[in-house]
Amino acid sequence: MTLMDTAVWDGLIGSGRTDGDGWTQGSAGTQDVVEPATGENLGTVGLATGDDVRSAATIAAEAQKEWAARKPEERAAVLRRAGQLFEDRAEEIQEWIVREAGSIPPKAGLETHIAANECFDAAALPHHPTGDVLATNEDRWSLARRRPVGVVSVIAPFNFPLILSIRAVAPALALGNAVLLKPDPRTAVSGGVVLARVFEEAGLPTGLLHLLPGGADVGEAVVAAPEVAVVAFTGSTGAGRAIGETCGKLLKRAHLELGGNNALLVLPGADVDAAVSAAAFGSFMHAGQICMTTGRHLVHSSLYDEYVEKLAAKAAALPVGDPHTEQVAVGPLIDDKQAQHCEDIITAAVEAGATVAAGGTRDGRFVRPTVLTDLDRDNRAWAEEIFGPVAPVMRYDTIDEAVALANDCEFGLSIGVLGDVGTAMDIADRLDSGKVHINEQTVSDESQAPFGGTKSSGNGSRVGGAAANIESFTETQWVTLRSTIAGYPF
Template identity: 40%
Template sequence: MPVYGLYVDGRWVASTQGKRAPDHNPADNTLIAYVHQATAPDVEAALESAQRASRAWADTRVGTKEALFFCLRDVIMTRRTEIQQILIKESGSAFKKALWEIDYVIDLIQTMVGEIRRIAGETMPTTIEGRVSMSFRQPLGVVLGICPFNSPFLLTMKKVVPAVAAGNAIIIKPSEETPLSGLLIADLFEEAGLPPGVLNVINAAVADIAPALTEDPRIKAITFTGSTRTGRLLAEGAARGLKRITLEMGGKGPLVVLRDADLDGAVRAATFGAFLHQGQVCMAGSRVIVDSSLYDEFCKRFVERTRQVKVGSPDREDTVVGPLIRISQCAFIAGQIEDAVSQGAVVRCGGGYNGSYFEPTVLTDVTPAMRIYHEESFGPVVSVLRAEDTGDALRLANDTSYGLSAAVMTENLSDAWYFAQNIEAGMVHINDSTISDEPHVPFGGVKNSGFGREGGRYSIEEMTELKWVTFQTAKPSFPF
């Protein structure tokens, strides 16, 4: 059985205490590897390495950084099939979804290469005689990235690539469910020629190492993608250390279907938004809010399309819904459905599971009294809600503690603009799915979905410090 170590200071090392954890294939729960788990001495080694490397990397010329990223892109393209197979085997990513992750990362790298030469400040007018006033951006130093399991290659690279492009060193803590994906990233960067210490990867449970990392003064910023519960704990730690933090957390995304919507288009958008990667997507459209005039017909067509969604092994090219990351999640979702049905909800299709495979499920007649109305399922389950009119649809869309991504289906420009302005979400998509992302856009949410933005120059802003500098060319005059 393969055994994988930690990646610290450009070397593959065993944990100092020899602690290891199993890594399983979610499709059949078979053991695929053992992975060393970091303890306090390993965390300290990673911190020392990153701190030391950050100084030299911050001073590295932009041309050298660009060359590194172009090489990284070529390495990824060469190892594309290998990366895809790891994503399928470890995270349960369906065949096409895994390829999409890889293509996104290639686009991300090319985007950040373009940003490297645009990390700039500005000159500013001044009211003081003989003064030149300007600003510029500097790397923070050492960044901590805590990463999720659902798109482990894409979402980890969304942290690593901007941090390194901005001149920082970064320590990555992959999800306990997908440790190999994080180590794979270290291997790719190593092949591309990244200097030792600029990237360190340490696997462990968040609770075991997060306090030591979040409160250490050498960590200047934290970037996290994951659950709202864990994000709150990290934010508390960051607050004690007065560190900046970017949080991208859960969602209960609304797809609003207004009275003049293209019904077939709405059904397609709802299907994609609900069932991509088994619904294990923070942007998932897990609530579909439909105008009462279209409600019955929408439900009929949506159920018909949902029944056609292919469930199967993630290594099959035609699979849409594969396994959930852990079997226990199936029981959690089943409990949500049981609670909803006991209070009057109707299961229109699905509702069952076999092992870690949960059937694509559509619920109707869902009310605020039910757990599933409020709780994130993180599975292939969608609730269809009836709206009496446009105002009621907006009320329902905002009736959640989350605020990541939302979508509105309408042919009416005024309604589209009204929802774009008034939905409480960080991202709103008109006539599209709730699931949408590009490497250069300001990705992020509000309310319990987090704060801060990732993507392009927005990531650069999060991972650099803006400094104001003045030069006095004439002798200044002081009042005393």
């Protein structure tokens, strides 16, 4: 039997039950798994309801107690085996990412590579120091120790379904928690079934990881379940605000990684050919469906005309098509709604005065890589996160103007600066962004690096690296110890 044999999970949810089979019927029925490039049905996944979530949360809370009490080496071993499975079964997993998420094969390969690293890095967390010895004014020992939060809900999006699930699931489990995982229904296999099967094969005890695909009602339930202490959400800013509001009312921690409209600054004197290559990757990788996508190109006037000409030529030359059957650079958008949204943005941009230097056309779910010029700050293509393969380009004359334009955005996720390193370092100190990449484009992620944004891009770096993961998925408990019972004046 292969890891992703549909006979195991087709039409089911990962119940995490402790009474035997970890797969069961979802109370909301099933949903087809649709290949965005062709519309072909690849199988079915089960759909959960709020009642399924509440049952899963109860099971998870009970199973978590025993898991947290396990020896650190036992939890670490499960994470190491999971990482090895992501490597050993990479080809099988990547085919699902290509077909279900519309990813080109190199992007699918990146997802399995990072998933393995997330597990290997998480495997070190159980042996990480769990506290501090504190100074005290009393005749006692004073300690601060880290303990698992209990049950963590992970809500993940469609665009990088495996990475954006595993980066929270792996450290949460490693630190002794149970997890309720709600993937986007459009990528419930790549962002859900894959993880459930990997951890099942890795020997994770039952009851600890529950796969709960579904709509907004399931999302609300995994946030509201009383057993859940922390919610890790990656997705749109609108949904993130709603989750943050609910968590605030319920006094739960919310780790929110939200949208972005990221700027790429091209400095005077920059190598235009190299800059255009970086820019095309930043804007057109995975058809622009990345929170870190380069959504705004700021180019010095001395380079502007050459940059636009070469970026337009690069966009026009990129092959677009089905990444499963053709060697392409750009695949489909995830569904008709997203493709229509992208087309609407381009149309509105042109009506507001923008010029199409390349692309601008749509064929079903395929949108040609598009370069737009002659925009102002209020143009929708400049001001909004598009989540499509669109590169709006604007010129600037001074460094102060470039910094002001880069910061003039509701988001603060990622910014790239291309050109003279000294100038770029000075600029970096003035940028309001969770990530700044000098002589790189805006899309970058590593399992050991902090990831997060400012302003409407989220509430800070909540994942990546031991410090962020421990902070995210544990609570601090104060403990004092005396050799004899203390005396009191009562």
